[in-house]
Amino acid sequence: MLKIRIIPCLDVDAGRVVKGVNFVDLVDAGDPVEQARVYDQAGADELCFLDITASSDNRDTIYDVVNHTAEQCFMPLTVGGGVRKIEDIRKLLLAGADKVAINTAAVKNPDFVGEAAEKFGSQCIVVSVDAKSTGPDAYEIFTHGGREATGIEAIGWSQRMAELGAGEILLTSMDRDGTQKGFNIGLTRAVADALTVPVIASGGVGTLDHLVEGVTEGHASAVLAASIFHFGTYTIAEAKAYMKAAGAAVRDNPAGT
Amino acid sequence: MTVAIIDYGSGNLRSAAKAFERAIAEAGLGLDVIVTGNAGDLDGATHIVLPGVGAFADCRRGLGALDGMEDVLTAQVIGAGKPFLGICVGMQLMGDIGREHVDTPGFGWVPGEVVALTPTDASLKIPHMGWNELNIEATSHPLFEGLGGGAHVYFVHSYGLVPTDPSQVLASVDYGGPVVAVAGRDNLVGTQFHPEKSQAVGLRLITNFLKWRP
Numbered sequence: 071m072l073k074i075r076i077i078p079c080l081d082v083d084a085g086r087v088v089k090g091v092n093f094v095d096l097v098d099a100g101d102p103v104e105q106a107r108v109y110d111q112a113g114a115d116e117l118c119f120l121d122i123t124a125s126s127d128n129r130d131t132i133y134d135v136v137n138h139t140a141e142q143c144f145m146p147l148t149v150g151g152g153v154r155k156i157e158d159i160r161k162l163l164l165a166g167a168d169k170v171a172i173n174t175a176a177v178k179n180p181d182f183v184g185e186a187a188e189k190f191g192s193q194c195i196v197v198s199v200d201a202k203s204t205g206p207d208a209y210e211i212f213t214h215g216g217r218e219a220t221g222i223e224a225i226g227w228s229q230r231m232a233e234l235g236a237g238e239i240l241l242t243s244m245d246r247d248g249t250q251k252g253f254n255i256g257l258t259r260a261v262a263d264a265l266t267v268p269v270i271a272s273g274g275v276g277t278l279d280h281l282v283e284g285v286t287e288g289h290a291s292a293v294l295a296a297s298i299f300h301f302g303t304y305t306i307a308e309a310k311a312y313m314k315a316a317g318a319a320v321r322d323n324p325a326g327t
Numbered sequence: 328m329t330v331a332i333i334d335y336g337s338g339n340l341r342s343a344a345k346a347f348e349r350a351i352a353e354a355g356l357g358l359d360v361i362v363t364g365n366a367g368d369l370d371g372a373t374h375i376v377l378p379g380v381g382a383f384a385d386c387r388r389g390l391g392a393l394d395g396m397e398d399v400l401t402a403q404v405i406g407a408g409k410p411f412l413g414i415c416v417g418m419q420l421m422g423d424i425g426r427e428h429v430d431t432p433g434f435g436w437v438p439g440e441v442v443a444l445t446p447t448d449a450s451l452k453i454p455h456m457g458w459n460e461l462n463i464e465a466t467s468h469p470l471f472e473g474l475g476g477g478a479h480v481y482f483v484h485s486y487g488l489v490p491t492d493p494s495q496v497l498a499s500v501d502y503g504g505p506v507v508a509v510a511g512r513d514n515l516v517g518t519q520f521h522p523e524k525s526q527a528v529g530l531r532l533i534t535n536f537l538k539w540r541p
Binding site for chain 2: 071072074110113115140144145163164166168190191192193265266268291321323324325
């Protein structure tokens with residue numbers, strides 16, 4: 071059967087990891103390629119780079135990072151942040167990314183998602199939805215890393231993105247992001263149940279129970295986390311063992327022999 | 328000794344080429360890897376790989392746009408019997424016909440149709456995306472050497488090849504019913520999943536393919 075994916079996410083700024091993996095055996099804790107290799111060896115199911123580089127001068131560094139990662143890590147790699155044009159997607163895919171995550175550009179021009187899916191296939195187009203609670207069971211999406219409100223309702227927006235060709239939705243709760251209080255389960259379940267494409271739950275993971283809840287109660291197909299893995303609170307293997315014990319299907323033998 | 332990965336503008340060829348290079352280096356196979364859209368390069372190749380992502384018709388069109396490629400491919404794979412690996416849509420193209428959006432003929436190497444996935448459990452997502460566990464049917468096939476039960480590989484697809492002859496299904500996975508994961512016959516194999524993205528198991532499959540002497 072299909073397994074729930076556990077996806078560690080690395081924030082990359084000008085080619086360096088902002089929040090590093092807290093492992094003592096790293097030669098260079100700021101090198102995203104080395105951290106990607108750690109996660110690869112640990113049996114992560116996918117990897118996500120979020121390029122938070124603000125300056126366009128440094129934007130090209132992400133291509134080098136992706137390029138070097140693809141030489142060493144033979145696992146699915148998603149890259150998000152600053153994807154604005156078809157050419158950006160082409161360059162990331164050529165560098166070795168498997169999927170790109172689009173947020174702001176999709177809000178500015180929803181047809182961009184359709185165009186990208188037609189050109190490269192839905193399988194590599196992830197739409198990143200950053201949603202904030204605005205009332206009981208009401209959620210609004212934000213752009214520019216959660217700073218700008220859009221007035222757009224999150225569940226309908228996610229459906230529209232899937233209809234335009236997004237192969238997957240990366241759903242982040244802005245209310246929970248960084249709080250370690252767990253996923254926004256109501257939001258996650260509402261979006262996951264409304265869509266036929268997979269939903270990745272993101273934002274707020276602080277414990278292994280949170281990962282389980284994202285799947286059992288939130289109905290997510292994959293769970294993304296940053297801090298709990300970065301700071302070495304839990305390993306990927308611990309997360310998988312815990313989820314398995316809680317009844318979630320995980321891939322816990324990466325060697326497969 | 329050269330592995331030719333066919334470049335027809337589809338998919339992440341860099342990932343595939345890098346995975347083949349790594350598998351070759353780790354196994355000490357001494358093969359070269361070329362990524363090429365030039366039909367003439369297939370003549371000198373010992374192994375031929377056809378990747379593919381996106382829609383069936385787009386891939387067929389892209390391949391058809393390469394001067395002489397389809398004729399040379401058929402001559403080298405079916406005529407000369409060189410080991411062939413199709414990946415994802417590259418695997419689906421081995422079938423008779425693709426039903427995605429518009430009906431489009433395949434190569435007809437592995438008789439069968441490429442049809443939409445229809446899991447019996449309506450709550451299952453489409454595309455079928457992620458790691459699924461292989462049920463190896465052709466357990467003695469050299470492609471699966473060293474892989475036991477529990478081997479997981481990475482899938483991303485909404486359509487799948489259903490061979491007419493069940494003996495040409497070499498492995499399957501469960502996704503609301505059986506889904507064909509590996510199909511083939513003689514010197515042909517195709518994987519619906521992405522070995523180049525399937526970590527140790529994927530590299531093992533690539534190595535096994537390169538060592539295979541059908």
